[in-house]
Amino acid sequence: MRKFYFHTPHHAGHAPLDLPQDTIQRMHNGLFRCPLVQAGELMPDLKPLFDNAPVFNPDEWEVDVKVHMLMANQYPCIPNWHCDNVPRGADGEVDYSLTGDEWTVPMLLWVSDGPLTEFLAEPLALSKEPVSHRALAEAIRDHGNPTQPIQPQHWYSMNQRTPHRGTKATEAGWRVFVRLTHRSIAPDRPVLSVMRRHSQVYLDATQFSW
Template sequence: MSSPRTFTFTQKRPVVSATVVGEPATAEAIEATPVLRRPSLETAVQFGGPVVRRLLEQVPLRGDRSYVTVDTKVTLLMPGWYPAIPGWHTDGVPRGADLRPDGKGAPRLDEQVDMGEGPRYHVISVGLDSPTEFIDQTFDLEMEHYDSTQLYAELTRKVETLVQNGDLSTVAVSDRWVSWDWWNVHRAIPATATGWRLLIRVTESDQLKPRTADFIRAQSQVYVPVEFGW
């Protein structure tokens, strides 16, 4: 095990934009929306359907990176189901020998410190009210597993303790774009009702090239508590 190191998370607070303009997306429209896996912004506008197209028109892009890619996720949720990873985590941590945000190896949070500005993300969820929850303040945390696959298990335990003790504040909004980077800690929160949810994540980066093929997915996963039943 590596010697513990202290890292500064949520170095910049997430930026919440104004409520998006236009009619709310209906459940039928969300259900009919294609699921996209990292095409370019232009391709997402072409293939993403009317709801995605309208929302992408309002994404607060900075336009200072080499690539802009789009991921969408459409899920039918029931109370208690999570639409994404329920533990506290970050996105884009460099992985593997090549230290790429889309790599498959162990995360290397220690290398991320020296890599400057990483990917910038913009996320929005519409439909069923089950938004992404972000830590809303800068904080330091000593980590032991910063270079292993136990990173996010450790991060979840420590951050959840701070949240439950009232030492960290959070923010979670639907129908608004939220902008953030690879130091922002966040998690999915469970649905409280049954319905359709659409999430769009736009990534501005210098590393992640858009997919030009196989960018339409046929499925989305959800996370269900082990004791779930109906």
């Protein structure tokens, strides 16, 4: 019987960046699908990070940045298991069958500090392809896989089959999220503006929809 595999992240290098809280407070809200080669001009505080990103051919990559001011009990990203940049079918629903089981490196993730994104600590093999993010989350819960948080200020590589979820802030503070995406998997939608206008937060890990 065929198995459908989901992966753990791969550590891609330590990338320390001096970002005091008052520096983050002065930054604008972030970037949306911005060409990596342009990102340093728009967010100069992050330019050393962009310039030293562990990628070949920087002109083939886009960058997303989210700057969050979080209060305790808020999540900076979706607080249940999901994968990024999963293609959607004609009905608008995510379709995991359009992603490949093999390990590739089309995305890299970096966060300045907690709350820290959580990943699987061991690969997951399923007997059938999940039909939605919610179905994937239920499968992970049913299998009881161990989990692991990433370290702040380190690059991690992932793909469209690397499940992760946001974790809850325990105190007030500022956080910077950076994700690099290779254009080969970028959504086929126009980018109206590379300047991010808002960064939503999530409040309850059991009540979510996307």
